[in-house]
Amino acid sequence: MAKLWQKGDSLHSLIESFTVGDDYLLDLNLIAADALGSIAHARTLLKAGLLKSQEVDSLEKALGEIIELDKRGSFTIEVADEDCHSAIENYLTETVGEAGKKIHTGRSRNDQVLTALRLWMREFNLTLLLEVTQLVDALLLFAKDYAAYPMAGRTHMQLAMPSSVGLWSASFAEELLDEAHHLGALHSLLDQSPLGAAASYGTPLALDREFSAAQMGFSRVQNNVLYANNSRGKFEAMLLDGCDYISLTLSKLAQDLLLFTLPEIGYFALPSELCTGSSIMPQKKNPDALELIRSRSAVVSAASQQVKMIIRSLPSGYNRDFQDTKEPLFKGTKATVLAVRVMTLTVQKLTVNKEALLKGFSSEIFATDELFKRLAEGTPFRELYLEVGKNLAKVEALDPMATIKSRSSLGTAGNLNLPEKIGEAQNLTVKTESALKEILEVYKKLSPAAERLVKWSSESP
16 A cells, blocks of 8 residues: 555655664554544544544544454554554555545644654553552562661772661662652653644644543643644653663662672572573573663663754754654663563562671771760860771771661661651552553543553563
8 A cells, every 4th residue: 555645656665664664663562552542533523523423433443443453463564554653544444444534634643653652651651650669669678677687888899887788778769769759750741642733833623632632631732733743752751761760770779789699798699580590500590680680771871862862953843853762762661661570579589698797797897886986085076087097906896786776867777767668659659550540541431442552561571
């Protein structure tokens, strides 16, 4: 079938291959989202008197068939289609005839892809948020279970001051919790509809953009039609930045675990089910997943930067450059959510070796405690600092458990304030689950066949 935009001229095969690229494959992620957006658009055309009710009924039925085919992996997009939008419209034309030829009235592939991406990103953002709060829960539970387990605190990788497993674990939980709140703030940005912007300048048709936004469960319309198109890539970059912050945290956590599970240190241990083996060394238990979390962090950072570099300095209005933001979006988001799931499983399976932890407490780690204890003598801090520093051999080893309890300031090893953070994470989870449930209910109102748009959002992607 001819391309939607063709008017008689044929396209050189090299130009077709170059301009289409892998877009027709990447768009397999957007079939259901585009179908739902098309249902909302058809209803808007009906409201404007541009489609008849029986035409909309036939279109919705066919679009539901597309969603069902997509769920089974049976809806194909050919190179000749270029993208999911053309493949869907071609299917509609073949299936319902004249109504299929009318579905594109008043919209461009520009706001069509914007709408599909916005629907997809809105759902993904909430999906990732829930995954992150599950990891936060696992880390806070780990911190609670091992709050009293002494652990050497380090700076510059060297022994620093007495700490605890609870402080270490809760530090990552709170960092990820803040990053989850950042995703929550992104939801408001993603929750606006670009449909009706057309090719950047709207149309003279009386299309009710607020109506179409409500059909898709968006809280509002993205008002300025030129800005709506100019926001493509920018919103993707913001979402990927959110992924990047999370990935940076996971990379540090993975590095700590790689260090602390070394047999020579042995603070923690990974079960065999989380490790791979060697093709030549039979004794090996390799923490490959943690190493890949570390490297995938770079993949996510690169995806975020790639999108920004693509859209940098583009002129206003649609430019084909935007097409190349799809691959880093899907690559970076998937890498992030999988890394979060792997880390959640790792924390849940991690075991702790208290004896190995206590071996890290050589006398020098109590030097600062010795200094603070002697402040009661009335000697200035700096003089005591020099005296203790010059006589480290005289520093006595203290009871690690007692040093943890002595730290009573808010947020220290002896006062982790875990109940507050546990409650904060639970509240965020409930709020996010409610928002996602509302979105899924909107999908069902658009089409009974609709399910999750993010295809790898289940337990086993």
